[in-house]
Amino acid sequence: MENRCRIRNWLRRFGVQISFFYLGLGLAIILILSGTIYFFTASLLMNEMVSKTHDLLELSGNNIATYIARVKGESDVFANSPVLRQYLEENDESLRPVLMSDIEQLLKNDDCKKSIVVVSKDGRILSNEENLDMSVSEDMMKEDWYMESIHNTMPVLTGARMQSFSPDKDNWVISVSTEITDSAGENRGVLLMDMEYGVVEEHLRSLDVGREGYVFLVNDKGELVYHKDTGFFTSPEKKEQLLTLLAEGDRYDKKKNLLVYQTEIENTGWILVGVVSLDTLKMLEQQLLEVVLFVGALLFGAVILLGILFTRRLAVPMADLEKGMGEIEKLAEISVRKHSFQEAEILAENYNKMIFRIRGLMKEIAQKEETLHQAQLNALVSQINPHFLYNTLDTIVWMAEFNDSAKVIALTKSLAAFFRLSLNGGRELVTAADELEHVRQYLYIQKERYGDKLSYEIRVPEEFLDYTVPKIILQPIVENSIYHGIKPMEGLGRILVTAQEEGEYLIFMVEDNGAGFNPASPKDGRCVRKGSVGLKNVEERLKLYYGQDCGVSIVSSPGAGCTVKLMLKKHVVHRETE
Structure with missing residues (x-):
């Protein structure tokens, strides 16, 4: 099946089809011309042979008539x-x-x-x-x-x-x-x-009647006068054959290649009948056929040679165009060989103009996508900051209601540090150290709110602190653990933030001992997958920054807490959103 497809595709190629077209056209023209020349020339030869045979028979008859007339003249004079x-x-x-x-x-x-x-x-x-x-x-x-x-x-x-x-x-x-x-x-x-x-016999001997030909004479009574085979004089069957030929008149038997012609000899009452075997015509036709075939073969060879040269001149530029267009993803310009057809050169020139225009458009699109990418990230971050600010202010209000000014001051300072790290001079990428400090300030604020119900620990090796990461990726995860894991549970809650590396990836993990849930259950997983705006934003931001192979994964079960993994690349890589 594969071979058939390969052959079919090969037959559909431009160079192959144009070659077959010219070969077929050349062969058809040669066959038509050769056939026309052969049959026309053969017809001329046939007419010439018939005319020559007629003339020779007429000449022989006239010679006999002249001789008989001379004898009669002498006889009349003597009588x-x-x-x-x-x-x-x-x-x-x-x-x-x-x-x-x-x-x-x-x-x-x-x-x-x-x-x-x-x-x-x-x-x-x-x-x-x-x-x-x-x-x-x-x-x-x-x-x-x-x-x-x-x-x-x-x-x-x-x-x-x-x-x-x-x-x-x-x-x-x-x-x-x-x-x-x-x-x-x-x-x-x-x-x-x-x-x-x-x-x-002397007058008829010069006639060339061919290998199978013969002549005979009959008188006005239908009696045989001359035949080289004396058996015709004694055999009634043979005489009947001659009389049948005489009755049929002039004709050409193509099957036997025999020409029958008869002429009357004056002053004798005789009819000269020539049955001529056109061996010479057959030989000439054979020679003519051989010459026509030889010349036709030479012409066909010339057609093949010219067809190959013409096809190469046409197909090679097309192959260059095909090769260049096949590598269009490289946006490389095409150059066709010199002395090709003007149409191929114009096509290549227009293609190169198109490539130049595509390059400009792609550059313009890349710039616009970069701007859009940055706008999307900014929009996601802007969704997180107001959400967290609302929750934090709610905690401060709660403390103020209890007149705990020391904690309000400490919490306000922590909030200021938190927002300072969040803004980070407008940069979207921060060091892992700043991101961990940012989540530490957040956990401190939440610790003040929940008291002994919440404890936390951050354990990250120092060699990871210099990696750059998108800002505000850990805080939404920690927030999700507090509100959906620890808050609903009875007893003390604990949050552990760690990091590790796997090849080119940097992995942050946020573990809690909260209520847990079944991620496979739409009812249990709804709060994590769709209910938390922050968690969803982190997922989208990681994919925007690093690609589809990075993002957030969750391992949890009811009553066994939850572990959230954030997979990043060690260095920031801007990629198109897939």
Whole structure:
């Protein structure tokens, strides 16, 4: 529990809270800025990668389209050659060498061309390759592949020099067909230009599709034209996967980190679909995250350093103020360190002004309390003197009534000595010798009044006589013993005044063999505690002079007399009334 309180108090300290505030604020700002920069930059990278991928796919598609267009152009030129038309119309074999020379030249101009085949309407074949296995007849208009070649001018994936598709990739070709017509527009034959399948791979090889990426081509009939994995050509399930990707269109699969983009290739009827694994983007994002974290850590370290410096500059003056205010009872002025905040300096200056003012007020209060203290003592003494004077004059009157002039004279002299000692030049402190002489004169007066009923004795060591004590402290006690102890009793009364010392204290004792009482009983103790004005005044005066540890104590019991102790300090000490 104590540790929890200590931790709670530590957390509530100004320096700790301001440190946590700046650290939290700095961390929040760094996280917000870092997150914003990271996501903004990552978005830019993503857009850049997508744009670059789109451009590359478009470029590859355009390259394929350009190549196919060039092949078609060459095919159209050769198909419209007058020599070729004459050869097909007139069946002039003398033109074969010329045409073969043209075919060889076309093949020589493009290494990717596999073969060039001319098939006439009546089934004749003109080609750079021999022993072609092709389905021909005298009426080619009845052959399905021939009719398809006439009507389909788009490039077609097929087996090389074969009309049936072969699973052997090395024999695959891209075939472009062109119808050969005469001047009247009637069909005279078909020109087939076969390009190696690798020409497509050559144009798509430069694409960076990532570790898990790939590209594929499909024609307008949904048939697969190109995929690096030949298993997709024979597996219906895999074909279905590709067609699903084609149907979904352009998209980004964040979970698999795959970008799907498709573009149409002009003059081919093909659609190029790129499934790009953005490995580079992933790597760049990772590097970006590491850089952002590193820079964020550096900034956070800088925030911590600046926060410590700023907090110390603010907290140290506050600690000085706290330390000074914690010792306010010393009324010491506070000095804050140089180069602190202006507010702290102003606060310290105002605090010092307050301390200066408090010092003046306390000095003024002390002077007023001293005056009040003296006035209280004088008031207490003034309460005692009239009371005793009344009792003494009553005794003198009593003696005068019996015409005992000698005793009246002696008693009057004793009374004069008593009041001389009471006044004591206006001083409140007297020697123990004067105080004992004062009570001796009082007992003499009372002895004359009570006669043999009262006897007294004063036994005080001489070494105590030089101590200073408040005046008129023993007489009220002796008076109380006479009036409340000896007067009510039957028989002779005796009063003994003694003194002793205990450490720093001087103790006077007044003992009597009077009636006694029970101090614990409110009824019996009322006369002593509240009924005797003199006894009460002595108690208050001793506490005013010496403090609460000094005063009057009573030991008594019914029929066993009473002992009153007055505890003083050996030297007079003025203290504030508690």
